[in-house]
Amino acid sequence: MSLVLNILWIVLGGAWMAFGWLVAAGIMMVTIVGIPWARAALNIALYTLMPFGYQAVPRDAHTGQEDIGTGALGMLGNILWLVLAGWWLALCHVITAVMLAVTIIGIPFAWAHLKLAGISLWPVGKMIVPKDGGMPAHRV
Template identity: 85%
Template sequence: MSLLLNIIWILLGGAWMAFGWLVAAVIMAVTIIGIPWARAAVNIALYTLMPFGYTAVPRDRHTGQEDIGTGPLGTIGNIIWLVLAGWWLALMHVVWAIALAITIIGIPFAWAHLKLAGIALWPVGKMIVPKDEAGMPAHPRV
């Protein structure tokens, strides 16, 4: 079922939004200091192509340990991202969500765009995992 939804998703805005994430990644990479955000944008571009069957989770909750992206520096990184690229990516997702929500069949896709809009605003410290792995840490602490 996820495969079918992902194929329909690509046709209903997923490809355009993935392209938007890749444009953001290229812009960040060109600045050199934006390379960490560029890597994250590429990962989310892949997620934007196939959001059904996957979810974004806080990295520290999934791995069981904090890192630079999940601590105070991650918050600063998210603020910088929000100002430079996050707001326009989120706005594009919201526009697609509104357009798709007008139709009954588009409501699940509109919901996926709204979830991606939230990620677009605050992506640092998140990782994309299969939905069945979202609730449990990958490496539990002993």
């Protein structure tokens, strides 16, 4: 079922939002200082392409140990991300969610966009894992 939903997702807004994440990653790469955020944006771009069957969780809650991305530096990184890129990516996800929510068929996709809007605002220290509890897909 996740495969069918992910294919429909790509057609109904996932592809263009993944492109938005790739643009954000490219802009961050150009600045050199933004390379750590660019890596996070690339991981979320992958998550944006296939959100069904996966979830974003705090990395320290999943691994049981704190690291640089889940401590004070991670919070600073998230604040910088929010100011530089997070708010407009979240806004794009919310606009897409509103457009999809107009139809009954689009409601699950709108909900997925709202979840992605949340991670757009505060991505550092998150990890993308399968919903069934398997091995992580990628770290943010």
